[in-house]
Amino acid sequence: MKNRNLPSGTRDEFGPRAAVKEQITAKLLAILKQRGFEKLTTPILEYADVFKPLNLTNNRAYQLLDEQGEALVLRPDLTLPVARMLSTTGVELPAKWYYSGDVFRVKKQLSGSYNQISEAGFELVGYGGLKGEWESLMIALAGCRETGVTEMTLELSDARFVASVLEALPVPTPTKQALQQALFAKNLTTYQQISALLAKTPFGPFLAEWPWLFGEFDDVMKVVAKLPAIPALTPVIDDLKATAAFLKQQAPSQRVVLDLSIPSPQRYYTGMAFRGYTQNASDYLFSGGRYDDLLKSFQQVKEPAVGLAFDVDALADKVATPATPPQTLIYFDADQWQLAEATLARTPNSTLCLADSREEAERIAVSTAKQLIDLTESR
Numbered sequence: 001m002k003n004r005n006l007p008s009g010t011r012d013e014f015g016p017r018a019a020v021k022e023q024i025t026a027k028l029l030a031i032l033k034q035r036g037f038e039k040l041t042t043p044i045l046e047y048a049d050v051f052k053p054l055n056l057t058n059n060r061a062y063q064l065l066d067e068q069g070e071a072l073v074l075r076p077d078l079t080l081p082v083a084r085m086l087s088t089t090g091v092e093l094p095a096k097w098y099y100s101g102d103v104f105r106v107k108k109q110l111s112g113s114y115n116q117i118s119e120a121g122f123e124l125v126g127y128g129g130l131k132g133e134w135e136s137l138m139i140a141l142a143g144c145r146e147t148g149v150t151e152m153t154l155e156l157s158d159a160r161f162v163a164s165v166l167e168a169l170p171v172p173t174p175t176k177q178a179l180q181q182a183l184f185a186k187n188l189t190t191y192q193q194i195s196a197l198l199a200k201t202p203f204g205p206f207l208a209e210w211p212w213l214f215g216e217f218d219d220v221m222k223v224v225a226k227l228p229a230i231p232a233l234t235p236v237i238d239d240l241k242a243t244a245a246f247l248k249q250q251a252p253s254q255r256v257v258l259d260l261s262i263p264s265p266q267r268y269y270t271g272m273a274f275r276g277y278t279q280n281a282s283d284y285l286f287s288g289g290r291y292d293d294l295l296k297s298f299q300q301v302k303e304p305a306v307g308l309a310f311d312v313d314a315l316a317d318k319v320a321t322p323a324t325p326p327q328t329l330i331y332f333d334a335d336q337w338q339l340a341e342a343t344l345a346r347t348p349n350s351t352l353c354l355a356d357s358r359e360e361a362e363r364i365a366v367s368t369a370k371q372l373i374d375l376t377e378s379r
Contacts, residue, residue: 009107009115016324021118021316025100027146028120028310031139032098037122040097042081044104048073050084053268053294060106062115074104079307080268082123083294086303093303094126100312114313121288121309125295128304130239133272133290134246136308140276140286141251143310148319152285153255154247155275156217156240159264159289164232165210169203183211184263202228214259217244224260239272268294274308283314327368329353331361332375339375347373 006012013021033039048071051061061073075081078099086095100120107115122139124132137154144152162183166176175194182191188211195207206226213223217240224237240258247256265273265287273289288308295303328350332340344350350373355361358374365372 011114011116017316020319021312024147024312024315024319025118025120028143028312029098029100031142031146032122035096035135035139037096037098040082040085040099040123041101042075042078042085042099044075044101045072046075046081046084047071050080051076054080054266062104062106075101076103076105078103078119078121078309079123079266079291079294082125082307083305086125087295094124096122096124098122118312119309120312121286121307123305123307125303125305127306128292130242130246132304132306133239133243133274136288136306137243137247137274138250140274140288140308140310141254144276144285144315147315149278149285149315152276152278153257155257155259155277156243157259157262157264157273157275158236158240159269159271159273160236161233161260162263164230164236165203165206165227167232168228168230169198170201171197183261186211211261213261215257217256217258220258220260236271243272265289266291271306278318281314281317283311283317285314285318286310325349326370327351328371328373329361329365330373330375331355331358333379336375343373343375 048061048063051073054077061076064072064074066072078101082097082099085091086093098121101118103117103119104115105117122136124135140154162180166180169176169179171179175197179191179194181187182194191211195204195210198204198207206223209223209226213220221237221241227233244256244258247254265275266289268291269289270292271290273287275287276285277283278285286308288306290304290306292304293302294305326349328347329352330340330343330347330350331353332343340352344352353361353364353372355364358376361372361374364370
């Protein structure tokens with residue numbers, strides 16, 4: 001007989017953990033509402049074409065067909081539906097939206113990851129300057145702080161960096177592509193074989209250290225300084241330095257690291273990206289970045305945009321589950337409903353006991369280790 005337990009990668013949630021996730025989501029959304037963001041809800045089901053710009057190399061989308069045979073998916077991402085909505089509804093820009101909900105991604109079996117992830121996040125559309133990134137980062141820091149994360153490392157990167165360096169290298173395009181593949185895969189043998197072709201060029205000193213170009217912000221920038229002048233990199237480096245200075249001013253104790261040797265977290269990112277993590281954790285607490293070309297996937301007009309999503313599950317894993325105080329059951333006769341409601345209102349952590357007899361109410365109280373208030377005793 002077929003096993004009727006839950007499919008791999010899924011789980012039921014109830015009790016203290018469900019309450020913690022609800023509290024975390026409420027705190028995150030309260031921050032966004034206080035900062036003037038507006039609520040946006042998109043469908044769980046979307047056409048599969050909406051998610052073509054999404055990088056799902058390691059995670060696949062759940063797919064199904066509608067009655068006309070069109071491919072649908074359970075949404076694996078919350079940013080792309082926002083872009084689809086903006087392109088089809090004619091919403092006036094700029095706009096600030098916030099959202100919460102679950103995304104669904106088919107993880108590898110035995111990976112220890114769940115296929116359903118709860119997120120809360122926001123999108124800033126129509127803002128092209130660094131203020132968009134900076135507000136995103138301030139919200140990220142506030143969200144971690146309000147949900148009880150006391151130590152977090154903020155990682156910056158930029159989708160333009162690798163492409164700009166590769167474009168400047170004096171080698172054929174296939175060689176550049178092979179070098180990028182080896183860099184991202186951290187295949188040092190292949191990388192060193194290819195980079196040896198450029199060892200005697202002005203790029204040689206930088207290429208020798210590129211696979212390890214992550215760590216403390218200032219240390220990484222010292223290696224970047226070894227590059228010859230690349231005009232396309234000037235705004236990238238300027239933005240990163242300005243952002244590091246901004247964070248140092250606004251959050252002096254915040255650790256900021258820089259990684260310029262990795263692929264962009266999403267293929268649709270066009271500029272700075274940022275993620276937060278803690279030690280001994282496999283999932284990022286939040287992830288976001290700039291995606292100025294994303295709306296072009298749905299319309300001809302290009303609109304600047306930046307966004308960020310919190311992983312509510314990852315945040316919940318960092319919060320100690322509070323001890324649940326014993327609940328009080330309120331037993332009453334049917335004609336005592338008004339009295340029961342009044343007792344419920346003034347008794348913390350209580351609930352109405354809907355048992356039909358005192359004996360049943362006592363049995364429930366004993367089996368669930370709850371206190372019992374019997375309003376029928378006064379009769």
